[in-house]
Amino acid sequence: MTIKSVDIEFGPIRATADIAAERFCLRCRSTFWSEGFGERICSRCKGTAAWRSAVSESSGHGSRRAGGRS
Numbered sequence: 266m267t268i269k270s271v272d273i274e275f276g277p278i279r280a281t282a283d284i285a286a287e288r289f290c291l292r293c294r295s296t297f298w299s300e301g302f303g304e305r306i307c308s309r310c311k312g313t314a315a316w317r318s319a320v321s322e323s324s325g326h327g328s329r330r331a332g333g334r335s
């Protein structure tokens with residue numbers, strides 16, 4: 266008899282706000298792929314000078330998802 270206690274570690278409840286998902290951009294209101302809760306502006310709006318001046322670039326690598334457009 267072997268009891269697996271590992272399965273209990275991962276509950277059904279997930280922090281949906283902290284996972285990658287499609288979200289609405291706060292600026293242009295268009296759907297974009299957000300890598301996490303902190304990402305609420307699409308890459309296009311992030312490229313604007315206004316946004317860049319407001320938030321200093323944290324990561325310079327743009328990860329585009331193939332086939333993510335709808």
Ligand SMILES: [Zn+2]
Binds near residue numbers: 291295306307309
């Ligand atoms: Zn946008």
